[in-house]
Amino acid sequence: MRTSADYLKSLSDGRQVIVDGSPVDDVTTHPAFAPIARTVGELFDLAADPANGMQVTDEVTGNPVNRLYVAPRTAEDLTAWRAAAQVWADHTNGWVGRSPDHVGAFVAAFASHPEAFATERGLAENVVAFQRRVVENDLYVSYAIIPPQVSRATTAHAWDGDFVQVGVKEEREDGIVVSGAQMLATGGAVADEILVSCIKPLTPEDTDFAISFTVPVATDGLRLYCRRPYATGATSDFDYPLTTRYDETDALLVFDDVFIPWKDVFVYKDVPGLRQQFFDTGAHVLGNFQAQIRFATKLRFLAGIARKVAAVNGVDRFPGVVEKLGELASLVSVVESALHAAQFTAAADEQGLHRPGAQSLYAAMGLQAELHPRVIGILRELVGGGVLQVPSSVAELQNPDTAQDMERYVSSPGISSVERVKLFKLAWDAIGSEFAGRHQSYELFYSGAPFVVKGYAFRNYDYDRPVAAVDEFLASYGVTELPALQEVPA
Numbered sequence: 001m002r003t004s005a006d007y008l009k010s011l012s013d014g015r016q017v018i019v020d021g022s023p024v025d026d027v028t029t030h031p032a033f034a035p036i037a038r039t040v041g042e043l044f045d046l047a048a049d050p051a052n053g054m055q056v057t058d059e060v061t062g063n064p065v066n067r068l069y070v071a072p073r074t075a076e077d078l079t080a081w082r083a084a085a086q087v088w089a090d091h092t093n094g095w096v097g098r099s100p101d102h103v104g105a106f107v108a109a110f111a112s113h114p115e116a117f118a119t120e121r122g123l124a125e126n127v128v129a130f131q132r133r134v135v136e137n138d139l140y141v142s143y144a145i146i147p148p149q150v151s152r153a154t155t156a157h158a159w160d161g162d163f164v165q166v167g168v169k170e171e172r173e174d175g176i177v178v179s180g181a182q183m184l185a186t187g188g189a190v191a192d193e194i195l196v197s198c199i200k201p202l203t204p205e206d207t208d209f210a211i212s213f214t215v216p217v218a219t220d221g222l223r224l225y226c227r228r229p230y231a232t233g234a235t236s237d238f239d240y241p242l243t244t245r246y247d248e249t250d251a252l253l254v255f256d257d258v259f260i261p262w263k264d265v266f267v268y269k270d271v272p273g274l275r276q277q278f279f280d281t282g283a284h285v286l287g288n289f290q291a292q293i294r295f296a297t298k299l300r301f302l303a304g305i306a307r308k309v310a311a312v313n314g315v316d317r318f319p320g321v322v323e324k325l326g327e328l329a330s331l332v333s334v335v336e337s338a339l340h341a342a343q344f345t346a347a348a349d350e351q352g353l354h355r356p357g358a359q360s361l362y363a364a365m366g367l368q369a370e371l372h373p374r375v376i377g378i379l380r381e382l383v384g385g386g387v388l389q390v391p392s393s394v395a396e397l398q399n400p401d402t403a404q405d406m407e408r409y410v411s412s413p414g415i416s417s418v419e420r421v422k423l424f425k426l427a428w429d430a431i432g433s434e435f436a437g438r439h440q441s442y443e444l445f446y447s448g449a450p451f452v453v454k455g456y457a458f459r460n461y462d463y464d465r466p467v468a469a470v471d472e473f474l475a476s477y478g479v480t481e482l483p484a485l486q487e488v489p490a
């Protein structure tokens with residue numbers, strides 16, 4: 001299996017990642033990308049170590065492969081799959097949203113449902129071959145499945161100008177030529193390939209944009225426009241401990257007449273086929289099961305910061321603070337419990353994919369827009385001004401002249417100034433830094449805008465049962481003697 005060294009070496013491949021108006025020479029050495037590339041490399045090292053239980057024997061080659069790239073087929077598989085996802089989530093404490101297991105899970109589920117891609121062009125074989133490539137080469141695939149935010153009043157066919165959303169410009173014997181843009185490939189700058197598709201509903205007039213394909217990041221004509229990197233502005237690991245490790249970067253993809261061979265095309269000019277790939281295959285459920293494992297891990301970490309801050313400030317016995325810590329515990333436990341429930345209600349589908357229970361999974365996702373801001377809000381309230389009563393940088397703790405003031409005025413009983421400042425700077429990077437602000441948006445949007453995610457919760461809830469209960473109850477009483485009603489004159 002790939003190690004960090006193999007992975008980092010493969011990233012020096014001439015990819016067009018644009019920052020500040022120019023392409024980056026090498027993402028493994030550029031200060032915006034080197035930290036997250038290093039973190040992803042550590043994930044590969046963890047998976048490559050059999051002691052971490054992340055491996056499974058590949059049925060085709062007999063080699064050990066990452067089990068997160070293989071669809072679980074039994075309850076035991078799903079248990080092991082969840083444990084493997086937890087190893088990676090724990091390593092980043094849930095601060096890396098698009099670790100390779102996210103899209104890896106989508107691809108595994110795609111390949112377990114080739115019938116969803118069965119068209120006369122043989123696209124089903126392509127998706128199966130793609131998953132083999134991901135498994136055998138231990139690839140990191142990111143995805144961009146949202147049209148650029150031009151206007152949501154209409155879809156791509158009605159936008160001014162041709163091919164604003166990525167679409168098929170030319171069909172050839174050996175493949176297709178695509179042009180246009182798609183958002184927002186988190187991790188794309190340090191991935192091996194990007195899955196490009198569209199999860200937002202399209203209309204029959206949008207056929208040219210109804211495609212799904214994979215593309216190596218280093219492909220002629222593909223440019224990644226990254227938002228402002230935060231890692232470059234972070235003064236030190238001590239001052240920004242999260243930013244300096246986990247700034248994944250998000251990128252708009254621009255395709256300038258990019259050739260995609262047929263073997264890498266999975267959905268072709270097929271509007272219903274787009275939704276089929278995400279929802280009929282179980283990919284959306286398995287991919288978001290990973291996402292909620294990661295989310296629960298991050299919530300636990302935030303609760304841990306809150307608990308420590310309350311103890312350091314000596315407020316953790318005040319009833320009002322206990323109430324807040326209790327609320328935090330409840331919020332985190334709701335997500336953890338939804339994961340347990342999704343696992344408990346998992347069942348094999350008709351192709352043998354052991355799917356996590358959708359109702360429980362989407363219940364947690366549907367609450368995320370309220371739950372995450374509430375957790376951040378409680379932490380913000382508990383830290384008070386402590387996150388701003390910190391020195392401008394670690395330098396004040398290093399300079400003996402200023403270090404004395406720090407020790408005198410910025411310490412707590414039994415806690416040195418270094419320990420205290422370290423904790424509060426971590427809290428700030430979680431709730432107040434630019435990195436933290438991006439995380440607020442990430443948790444709100446990564447699986448769709450809140451109205452979209454609540455739609456998943458609505459569609460996967462068995463409303464027949466409560467409605468039947470209400471009907472039965474209504475039928476159990478009534479007006480015993482109905483009076484004769486006078487006819488209303490016409």
Ligand SMILES: Cc1cc2nc3c(=O)[nH]c(=O)nc-3n(C[C@H](O)[C@H](O)[C@H](O)COP(=O)(O)OP(=O)(O)OC[C@H]3O[C@@H](n4cnc5c(N)ncnc54)[C@H](O)[C@@H]3O)c2cc1C
Pocket residue numbers: 098143144145146148149152183184185186187250438441442445446447448449450451
């Ligand atoms: C930090 C971050 C990372 C991301 N990473 C990825 C990634 O790796 N891959 C990827 O593909 N995508 C990614 N995304 C994109 C994400 O999937 C989208 O942001 C999400 O699907 C919402 O789409 P949008 O941003 O276009 O919002 P819009 O669809 O434009 O919605 C914005 C707001 O407009 C309103 N609105 C719009 N349409 C309607 C409607 N029909 N009915 C009611 N209200 C409406 C709602 O208030 C909604 O919240 C990321 C986003 C963020 C913020």
